[in-house]
Amino acid sequence: MAFGGALCSKEGRRIEEIKNVHEEKFVERFANYFYNIGGKHEIRPKRDTSLKHPVWNPIVNAGMSRKRRREEDNNCIVTAPAVSLPIQMSICKPAPFSDEPDAILERERCDYTSRISYKVAKSGRVRRPIRVYADGIYDLFHQGHARQLMQAKNLFPNVYLIVGVCSDALTHSKKGRTVMTDAERYEAVRHCRYVDEVVRDAPWELDDEFITRHKIDFVAHDEIPYMTEDGTDLYAWLKAKGMFVATERTEGVSTSDIVARIVRDYDIYVRRNLARGYSAKDLNVSFLNEKKFRLQNKMDELKDKGKRVMENIGEKRVDMIQKWEEKSRDFIDAFLLLFGRDGRLSHIWNEGKGRLMQALSPPASPGRDGSPTSSNSNDADEVASPPPCKAGRYDFSPRSSAKTKFSNSSSPQDFSDDDDDEEEHQSK
Template sequence: MARGRRGRGNNIQQQQQQQASHGQRGGHRRALREPAAYAKSTGYETEVLHEKLTITQARRGTPANRPVRVYADGIFDLFHSGHARALMQAKNVFPNTHLIVGVCSDELTHKFKGYTVMTEDERYDALTHCRYVDEVVRDAPWTLTTEFLKKHKIDFVAHDDIPYTSAGSQDVYKHIKEAGMFVATQRTEGISTSDLITRIVRDYDIYVRRNLQRGYTAQELNVGFINEKKYRLQNQVDKMKETVRTVEEKSKHFVYRVEEKSHDLIHKWEEKSREFIGNFLELFGPDGAWHAIQERSGRVLQALSPYSSPRGSPSSSPTRIRSLSPDSSPTLASASATNSSSPSSLSPPLSPAPRSTRRKRTRAPRKAASTYN
């Protein structure tokens, strides 16, 4: 029975821890999803007894229904990443933290620090959209009092550890540190509201010309007539310079493309010319196909129509002429002789016959004639 009770007790504790973790996650998700709420003018009201926590207890962890209430205050003008990083450190200083951010009004800020760029309502609204903030206190006091800490049930105050001199005090957080309620955060170097304003003042002409270009009037920018004309003239000159620069870049790009194309064409022409010369040499060279075709065609022509008839051919033998019958007339013989020697004959011209053959040809008709007579 004792074991069963112990098991039930353990289960109950586990369920409570799970519910607490779910509640913590739900509150964290709600803070990431929805804008932070504004603090009530009457202060924080809770049914749970709000006992003072030590830093050791807060770092060990607290139940979900008793988060550690950490307070961070400031002006938060031109809300930037340095502000967000400081609030992130304040939110994560303890495992279960409810972060309250106090924002001073314009009246207090202009009195003790100086003129702001953003109004107090704009600064209030900017803080509600920071994901680390759970609650925003408007018109926060410049110096924290005991009444204010009790009213909002504040456990600890988060700020950077550099002494903050203001309102005749060397450190406005001195009494908080002495009470053991101070937790330090680290500043982000290189970014602050004063740095941003310095950049704007340094580049004043550039921003005035920028806003004139965007449609703001000289009266809205508090710029005189002469300065307005000067800035507008500078804008026109910058436009012309930009146009010339654009044309130069385009022309350079065009020339570069033309050069690339020309190099490609020259390379292709060289390749084609080499290919053409190689084909020409293969065809018409000393060992080319054209000479082989010519030799073959010459052999074929010589075989079909030789240049000279061989010796002893029937057309040139004297016996054929002698064998003419007595009835044949000398005119027929002469006609046949002329036909055989005419240039229009199909056979190529005969080469000059030897001397013996000439004598036989000249003597043969005489014998034929004497025989006929």
């Protein structure tokens, strides 16, 4: 951009220099011309006379028109013809009701004396807006309703769209219960961008009095016939007069379809509203169903928490695996230290086993003096505990009783069976 701007400025300076040279030559030639045609002009313009003088303006403008066009071409100035674009007005307020001042003023301004045919309205040669009327219930206002009103708004080049909405009492008696109240449906329709006026408590069947009062030129509705109690089409007389214009229905969406979706997913919507704070009484739900739905909500919350935990584990699985390997090594080392072949439990078992065997098996009896083993086993005798004392043989004869007394009065040294045998042999 800077390079292009430099070129344009340089070219402009060059053109300005050429222009000044041509201006000087033009002034000189023009002055000589007027001087030579009979001296009509007493004052001859000087060589350096500027072309900005008012005397030269008409001639200079005529002579420099070609130069100006060339200069504009050189400066890349393109003058485009003016195009009249439609003014896009922003919609800053809802459509008025039929009994409000804005709607009344527009209705009084309309000249309804002459009848407008469909062909004339389509040509766009009508000086006033074409007043088109569309009626309906418009419960759960959706894109199908908006598309139908858009078609009615674009039937002719200049359309003033009037929309009639039936009341709750009339709708419940003719068609059935609605989800939204009539006040809610009025507000939904009047905030649609294609609507210019809303008629509250619109009639189910149109008549000439209603058409004339609202100065309606055409009625827009789909081609499906709406039968009355007599079996005739509601819009038959309008079609005969040429005042009916058909619109297309939007397939795949309707108020009945939306209600069917709500009924199909009833449990989901009830659980959602219970979670949002609605009571069972507000939702017309029994006590047992309320507890069931709340339990399902808790289960879903637990599932979501478990899912989030698993996702977090998946993100941190590498760190967890490393930590698990470290902990497993420590666990294995501690297990081997406790339960291994040379572990603490093995030492404790061996020590306990040795003490138990020593307590259960008594040591051998000590050898006699002078025996070959007595001299060799002195150290063993010192370590081994003395043998238990053997009870003497009791004899119930007087001799044995005396001997018993002697043993009791004597030293506490025990006598063996061999000594008793020797004493008996000597007495014999």
